[in-house]
Amino acid sequence: xxxxxxxxxxxxxxxxxxxxxxxxxxxxxxxxxxxxxxxxxxxxxxxxxxxxxxxxxxxxxxxxxxxxxxxxxxxxxxxxxxxxxxxxxxxxxxxxxxxxxxxxxxxxxxxxxxxxxxxxxxxxxxxxxxxxxxxxxxxxxxxxxxxxxxxxxxxxxxxxxxxxxxxxxxxxxxxxxxxxxxxxxxxxxxxxxxxxxxxxxxxxxxxxxxxxxxxxxxxxxxxxxxxxxxxxxxxxxxxxxxxxxxxxxxxxx
Amino acid sequence: xxxxxxxxxxxxxxxxxxxxxxxxxxxxxxxxxxxxxxxxxxxxxxxxxxxxxxxxxxxxxxxxxxxxxxxxxxxxxxxxxxxxxxxxxxxxxxxxxxxxxxxxxxxxxxxxxxxxxxxxxxxxxxxxxxxxxxxxxxxxxxxxxxxxxxxxxxxxxxxxxxxxxxxxxxxxxxxxxxxxxxxxxxxxxxxxxxxxxxxxxxxxxxxxxxxxxxxxxxxxxxxxxxxxxxxxxxxxxxxxxxxxxxxxxxxxxxxxxxxxxxxxxxxxxxxxxxxxxxxxxxxxxxxxxxxxxxxxx
Numbered sequence: 001x002x003x004x005x006x007x008x009x010x011x012x013x014x015x016x017x018x019x020x021x022x023x024x025x026x027x028x029x030x031x032x033x034x035x036x037x038x039x040x041x042x043x044x045x046x047x048x049x050x051x052x053x054x055x056x057x058x059x060x061x062x063x064x065x066x067x068x069x070x071x072x073x074x075x076x077x078x079x080x081x082x083x084x085x086x087x088x089x090x091x092x093x094x095x096x097x098x099x100x101x102x103x104x105x106x107x108x109x110x111x112x113x114x115x116x117x118x119x120x121x122x123x124x125x126x127x128x129x130x131x132x133x134x135x136x137x138x139x140x141x142x143x144x145x146x147x148x149x150x151x152x153x154x155x156x157x158x159x160x161x162x163x164x165x166x167x168x169x170x171x172x173x174x175x176x177x178x179x180x181x182x183x184x185x186x187x188x189x190x191x192x193x194x195x196x197x198x199x200x201x202x203x204x205x206x207x208x209x210x211x212x213x214x215x216x217x218x219x220x221x222x223x224x225x226x227x228x229x230x231x232x233x234x235x236x237x238x239x240x241x242x243x244x245x246x247x248x249x250x251x252x253x
Numbered sequence: 254x255x256x257x258x259x260x261x262x263x264x265x266x267x268x269x270x271x272x273x274x275x276x277x278x279x280x281x282x283x284x285x286x287x288x289x290x291x292x293x294x295x296x297x298x299x300x301x302x303x304x305x306x307x308x309x310x311x312x313x314x315x316x317x318x319x320x321x322x323x324x325x326x327x328x329x330x331x332x333x334x335x336x337x338x339x340x341x342x343x344x345x346x347x348x349x350x351x352x353x354x355x356x357x358x359x360x361x362x363x364x365x366x367x368x369x370x371x372x373x374x375x376x377x378x379x380x381x382x383x384x385x386x387x388x389x390x391x392x393x394x395x396x397x398x399x400x401x402x403x404x405x406x407x408x409x410x411x412x413x414x415x416x417x418x419x420x421x422x423x424x425x426x427x428x429x430x431x432x433x434x435x436x437x438x439x440x441x442x443x444x445x446x447x448x449x450x451x452x453x454x455x456x457x458x459x460x461x462x463x464x465x466x467x468x469x470x471x472x473x474x475x476x477x478x479x480x481x482x483x484x485x486x487x488x489x490x491x492x493x494x495x496x497x498x499x500x501x502x503x504x505x506x507x508x509x510x511x512x513x514x515x516x517x518x519x520x521x522x523x524x525x526x527x528x529x530x531x532x533x534x535x536x537x538x539x540x541x542x543x544x545x546x547x548x549x550x
Contacts (some may be wrong), residue, residue, distance in 0.1 A: 055427075055428050057424070057427045057428060073430075076429070076430045077430075079428075080428075081424075081425065081428035081429075083422065083424040083425050083428070087422065087424050088421060088422045089421075092296065092420075092421050093296075093472065093475065093476045093477055093478050093480075093481055094417070094421065094477075094478060095476075095477070098417075098478075099421075102414075102418055102421075102422070102425065105414055105415070105418060105429065106429045106430065106431075108414075110411070110412070110415065111411050111412075138476040140476075154425075
């Protein structure tokens with residue numbers, strides 16, 4: 001097998017149900033390391049559920065998840081998670097620095113004050129996302145794209161090997177999206193791994209190496225060149241794709 | 254002028270009395286404590302849960318009162334049991350809902366009132382339990398307030414970052430491997446301890462206002478958590494002192510007066526907060542529109 005094909009996340013036969021409705025069913029995927037993998041699918045397809053299950057935050061009824069060849073408990077320090085931007089109250093009285101410092105909490109441990117090394121790590125992460133000038137700003141004063149970059153900086157401050165991002169491009173401007181993708185690509189080029197969910201089909205071809213088409217089950221999974229095709233998208237989105245993304249879908253074919 | 258001189262004379266004489274000194278110290282300590290703990294209650298959105306917790310301590314207070322044992326002890330047991338119940342219930346997303354909590358704690362409160370009503374001197378006892386009796390704080394009470402206050406502040410400062418994290422972003426907290434439910438339980442536990450300490454000063458009904466209002470006012474005045482804690486503590490202590498000094502000569506209920514002072518400060522902050530006050534923003538808009546009108550003219 002090719003060197004870049006080593007597996008970092010192995011999802012085996014995973015099923016998650018809330019009450020009586022099944023969110024995802026019989027998921028089998030091996031996410032390759034040193035790659036940017038995009039997860040696409042309609043609303044309610046189970047993208048967030050799958051990411052939460054991988055992070056060990058969502059109990060699953062069946063199957064198993066292996067990360068770096070071990071359990072999430074053992075591997076957690078090697079993984080950084082970026083939740084959806086809408087999940088928090090951006091009026092919360094903290095600064096950009098305070099939020100990014102949260103990425104250092106797990107390394108700092110209980111009852112410890114941040115060291116000079118932690119503060120340096122925060123500044124480096126902010127510089128990487130071009131947000132250093134905003135270090136002292138209250139987070140509610142930032143634009144959506146800037147908020148997303150702060151969330152990314154917080155994950156970078158964890159110095160992880162695997163980045164998992166839930167809808168990082170929801171409601172942000174094109175420039176911020178480019179900055180983030182550029183950063184994710186350099187993260188991959190450093191030998192690290194990126195897994196993200198997105199609604200933005202147009203960016204899959206230009207920015208992702210692998211794609212997972214998800215609609216409660218795995219519809220298709222593989223390298224973008226061979227997998228991101230009209231028939232897979234049709235099966236993922238049903239007829240809706242033609243109404244919403246008809247022109248794009250034809251273009252992609 | 255004569256009235257003022259009389260008032261001054263009243264204050265001068267009452268300040269020498271031990272019961273008033275005790276009341277003053279207790280009220281200031283509790284004001285500080287409430288401002289600090291209230292900051293997390295405001296940020297985590299636990300106002301409703303706090304109210305429920307306060308009501309749920311009442312049967313414990315009532316039973317302890319009937320048995321003639323420590324009221325603080327009774328409130329503490331009832332409060333901690335409830336905090337654990339809420340913590341357990343909210344872990345299970347299916348059961349957690351506002352109505353269930355509301356129904357349960359209104360019921361608990363009614364149970365407390367029912368138990369107290371068995372005593373012959375029920376009206377007087379009930380009113381001191383419901384509305385507090387700050388002028389009856391003993392030296393032993395002060396020692397308990399100080400000890401529990403120190404414990405609460407130690408917990409809050411030791412877990413400052415973790416409590417901040419869970420209040421801001423519970424999903425990220427879980428992704429870092431923190432036991433999110435345990436941090437929530439810690440916050441509920443700290444809140445319960447605070448409620449119990451405050452019972453004697455403001456009583457069962459108003460204790461949540463005492464915890465919440467100074468921090469809510471502070472929230473309007475600052476964009477930083479440490480500043481919010483300091484301001485909340487300041488507003489809490491200030492309200493306590495002013496409330497006591499207003500209520501004593503006017504023979505008003507001290508706990509209620511303290512809460513009214515804090516509420517007045519909250520409304521002042523709502524109007525005059527430099528960045529988000531209603532009056533401030535209105536003035537800024539008016540100035541902006543009048544200057545554009547001048548340019549047009």
